[in-house]
Amino acid sequence: MRPGALADLVRAPAALSVPGDVVAGAAATGVLDRRTGGLASASVCLYWAGMAANDWADRALDAVERPERPIPSGRVPAPVALGVAAGLTAVGLAISGAVGGRRALAVAGPLAAAVWAYDLWAKNTVAGPLAMAACRTLDVLHGASTGRIVRAIPAALTVGVHTYTVTALSRGEVGGTRPGVAAATLATTAAVAATVARPNAAAPAGAAASVARLLAVDYARRYGRAQAGVLGDPAPPRVRAAVGAGITALPALQGALTARTGAIRAGLAVAAAAPLGRALARWISPT
Secondary structure (H helix, E strand, O other), X not given: OOHHHHHHHOOHHHHHHOHHHHHHHHHHHOOOOHHHHHHHHHHHHHHHHHHHHHHHHOHHHHHHHOOOOOOOOOXXXXXXXXXXXXXXXXXXXXXXXXXXXXXXXXXXXXXHHHHHHHHHOHHHOOOHHHHHHHHHHHHHHHHOOOOOHHHHHHHHHHHHHHHHHHHHHHOOOOOOOOHHHHHHHHHHHHHHHHHHHOOXXXXXXXXXXXXXXXXXXXXXXHHHHHHHHHHHOOOHHHHHHHHHHHHHHHHHHHHHHHHOOOOHHHHHHHHOXXXXXXXXXXXXXXX
C-alpha cells in the first residue's frame, strides 16, 4: 500500500480548509495563541478520520459508482481504512486534551461523535447536510474552547451555513442535481459573503474591515461562479466542480472571519491555504 493511496483515502489536500475553522474560533474569542496550532492539528486528525470512515462506510456503493476510490480499487484494504479512521480519531482527541484540557475535549468529543454519526448514519438521510454543518460548527467552537466560547457562535454558524450549502450540492455529484438546489445555495453564499463583509462593531475599523471585505468578495466570486455553472448545467461534472470550489474557497471565508476581529495577519495566513488547496486538488480530489 503506497502513501499516495492513504492520501487519497483521507483526501489530504481538503484538510487545508480545517485549521481556518480553529483560527476563526480562537480569533473570535481573543485566544489566538500557541494553543491554536495544537487544536488545529487535532481537528485535522478528526477530519482525516472522517474521510477514511466515509470511504469505509461507502465501500459497497463506491464499488459501483466510484470504483477508482482507494478501497474498491484495492489500493487500501477496508480493515486498514477503518483502522486509520479509528486511530486518527484517538490521536485527534488525545492532542485536543493535551493542548486544551477538559474544555477542549468537551467540544472535541461531540465533534468526533458528529463526524462518525454523519459517516455511519446521517449522510444518506435528509439530516445529512445539517449533520455535516454541525461538524464544521463544532470545529470552529473547538478553536474557541479555551476562551469565552459563546463569542465564537456567530463565526461558527457562518461556517456551518456555508458547509450546509456544499453538502447539499454534493448529493448530486454522481447523479446530478436540480437547478433549484444550485440557485438556493448560490443565494445563501451571497448572503454569507455580504454578512461577513460588513464591518465588525467589536473590532478595529480600517485595515481589518478592508481585508475582511476583500476576502469575503474572493470567497463569493470563486464559489459563486462554480454554483452559477450548475444553474446552466446541473450534470455531475459541474456539481463536483462546485463542491470542490466550495471546499477550496472556505479558507477565504475563514480568513475574512478572522481578519474582521482585527487579526489581519492570521486572516491572510488562513486565506493563503485557498490557492494551495486548489493546486493540490489537481492531483487528489477534495470531494
